[in-house]
Amino acid sequence: MHEQRGLGMGATILRRRWSALGIATVALAAMLVGCAPTGTVEIDVPAQVEGDFPAETQSQLDAALAEAMAATGASGAIVGVWAPWSGSWVAGVGTQSPTSSQAVTSDMEFRASRVTRAMTCDVLYALVDREVVAREDNVSEYVGGASGLEDVTLGQLCDSTSGIGASAPSLWNDWLKTPNRQWPPLELAAYGMGRERTSSPGAAFVDSDAGYFLLGVALETATTTSLPELFEQYVTEPLSLDSTWLPGSAAATPAGDTGAPSLQGNNSLPGEDGQLLCADPLEITELSASIGFADSGAVSTIADLGRYAQALATGALLGDDQTRFDSPREAYPGAPTWYTYDGGAFAAGGLIGQHGAIPGYLTAAYADPDTGLTVAVVLNNSAAPAGIAANLAWELAAIASKAPAAAGETAPPAGLPWTAEQQAEAIRGAAVCPLPQQ
Numbered sequence: 001m002h003e004q005r006g007l008g009m010g011a012t013i014l015r016r017r018w019s020a021l022g023i024a025t026v027a028l029a030a031m032l033v034g035c036a037p038t039g040t041v042e043i044d045v046p047a048q049v050e051g052d053f054p055a056e057t058q059s060q061l062d063a064a065l066a067e068a069m070a071a072t073g074a075s076g077a078i079v080g081v082w083a084p085w086s087g088s089w090v091a092g093v094g095t096q097s098p099t100s101s102q103a104v105t106s107d108m109e110f111r112a113s114r115v116t117r118a119m120t121c122d123v124l125y126a127l128v129d130r131e132v133v134a135r136e137d138n139v140s141e142y143v144g145g146a147s148g149l150e151d152v153t154l155g156q157l158c159d160s161t162s163g164i165g166a167s168a169p170s171l172w173n174d175w176l177k178t179p180n181r182q183w184p185p186l187e188l189a190a191y192g193m194g195r196e197r198t199s200s201p202g203a204a205f206v207d208s209d210a211g212y213f214l215l216g217v218a219l220e221t222a223t224t225t226s227l228p229e230l231f232e233q234y235v236t237e238p239l240s241l242d243s244t245w246l247p248g249s250a251a252a253t254p255a256g257d258t259g260a261p262s263l264q265g266n267n268s269l270p271g272e273d274g275q276l277l278c279a280d281p282l283e284i285t286e287l288s289a290s291i292g293f294a295d296s297g298a299v300s301t302i303a304d305l306g307r308y309a310q311a312l313a314t315g316a317l318l319g320d321d322q323t324r325f326d327s328p329r330e331a332y333p334g335a336p337t338w339y340t341y342d343g344g345a346f347a348a349g350g351l352i353g354q355h356g357a358i359p360g361y362l363t364a365a366y367a368d369p370d371t372g373l374t375v376a377v378v379l380n381n382s383a384a385p386a387g388i389a390a391n392l393a394w395e396l397a398a399i400a401s402k403a404p405a406a407a408g409e410t411a412p413p414a415g416l417p418w419t420a421e422q423q424a425e426a427i428r429g430a431a432v433c434p435l436p437q438q
Contacts, residue, residue: 041238043307043316045372046084049406053087057403061089061396064424065377068392069094071431072362073268073278074379076104080302081396084372085411086403090302096264096380098279109243109254109299110263110378111287113363113386114356115308116246116298117212119235121158121324121344122317123219123227126234129319133222142218145186148193149214152201157208157215158344161329164208165195171291175359176267179287180251188293189213205329205341209295212344216294227294239311244300249290254299265360268383268433276383278433284360284382296358305365305376312345313352313367325352338417348390349416351375351397357386364389366397371412373401384432391430395423 052058061081069077076094092104127133133142135155140146142154149162156162170191174181192210199206216227223230228246236244243260253262266281289297300308311317315324325347328340338349345354346366351373353366360382367374375393398420405411428435 040240041311041316043239043310044314045310045367045369045374048082048084048088048372049086049409051087051406053081053083053089053400053403057086057399058089060399060420064392064395064399064420065093067424067435068388068395068427069379070435071427071433072379072381072384072388073266073276073281073433074362074381075100075266075281076263076380078104078106078108078110078263078302078378079396080106080306080374080376081400082306082372082374083400083403085405085409086400087406090306092263094380097266097281097283100264104263104380105261106302108261108263109301110380111254111265111289111292111296111358111361111363112244112298112300112305112365112378113292113296113358113361113389115300115305115354115363115365116292116294116296117160117356118312118344118354119231119246119298119308120212120215120219120227120294122312123230123234124154124158124215125318125322125324125343127219127222129322133219139214139218142221143186143214146193146214154215154218156201157211157218159327159329159342160205160208160211160344161199161202162208162211163197163199163201163203163206164189164211164214165192165197165206166208167191167210167213172359175287175291176269176282176284179284179291179359181290182249182251182288183290183293185213185217185290185293188291189217205331212295213293219294231298235308235317238317239307241300241304241308244298244304244308246298247289249288251286251288253285256299263361263378263380266381267359268381276432278381281381281383287359292358296356302376302378305363305378306367306374309353309365309367309374309376310369310372312354312365313369315369336417346390348394349418351394351416353393355386355390355393357382357389362386362389364393366390366393368397371401373397375400385430388427388430391423391426394418395420395427398423 355364
């Protein structure tokens with residue numbers, strides 16, 4: 001039986017999460033930044049039909065998810081697939097760990113990893129629209145001690161075209177060993193800043209978590225407001241994402257002390273023979289969100305993540321004169337023309353979204369602004385390459401894009417530049433755990 005839930009306006013429990021700075025800081029922010037958005041932002045996508053996918057489509061979706069879980073060593077996953085003309089599938093699959101009997105449910109909260117990048121850029125766009133900052137502002141205007149960044153702008157940090165390197169490759173093992181440590185964002189950024197630049201500012205997309213750490217600090221400085229509060233004012237409240245938030249630095253499970261359920265995070269480590277211990281992973285559910293901060297620290301649910309992907313794809317939060325994808329850069333040297341990056345998000349074929357990893361989780365969320373086709377997924381083992389999450393989202397999208405129309409509906413043309421089998425092959429090629437024999 002498939003657990004079913006529509007892509008609604010958010011979870012039923014509304015939680016306000018104010019930082020330790022309290023109400024006084026919020027009042028000051030209102031004076032400095034201007035009033036926060038009021039009312040719910042509408043997302044312009046086709047209306048979702050009620051009901052499940054046809055049996056054949058659902059069978060293909062089930063098989064794709066099962067294979068990706070096996071390839072990554074994930075014992076559990078949460079998935080949402082919405083095809084407005086055909087049906088939807090929202091479900092928790094598997095268990096919290098390979099040795100647990102506790103079932104995963106679709107309402108569990110988890111770490112959204114690099115979807116956070118797009119949200120941080122949303123805050124930047126909101127502040128630009130209110131003339132608090134400008135995309136052309138230099139980072140050094142807001143971040144003290146950022147030597148060597150005199151030629152880097154806030155816009156380049158958002159677009160990941162600053163040329164600054166990535167910090168995670170140097171820090172991943174430390175994060176696994178000391179998940180409770182609270183990291184200052186500038187200390188994290190220093191690891192990426194210490195790498196030799198591979199391009200000049202503005203020249204090319206260079207994956208840089210360090211750039212988003214710097215951007216988060218700059219936005220806090222410009223507004224004298226914490227980034228969690230800025231997320232709430234400019235992203236989660238306008239979109240009614242009631243179960244999406246950026247936690248503080250204290251170590252906690254994704255849901256914190258709210259009483260909501262959390263998806264257990266795991267990471268398989270190598271055994272004595274060098275092979276990953278897929279059946280006995282390290283649990284890493286309790287973690288300091290400072291590890292991710294403005295790059296990958298946000299927490300969400302699958303329903304919220306699907307709604308956010310639609311808002312991101314349609315530009316629902318942008319001001320009237322703003323565009324997000326006006327200067328797309330190839331996602332990697334030699335990437336196909338349909339795969340680009342701009343404004344903190346990827347454009348892949350007709351889909352727009354993000355994907356990535358944070359200790360414990362692999363996450364992806366993509367949506368088509370025209371058809372409304374939306375996929376969000378999280379796997380609860382972060383040992384595999386982060387790109388597998390994107391491959392899975394794109395495979396599920398390819399399957400759902402060909403789902404037949406429900407009665408009275410019309411299916412849009414299936415126009416993705418890849419097939420489900422091509423994405424499945426990519427997942428098999430990147431598998432870190434044994435796959436079932438075909």
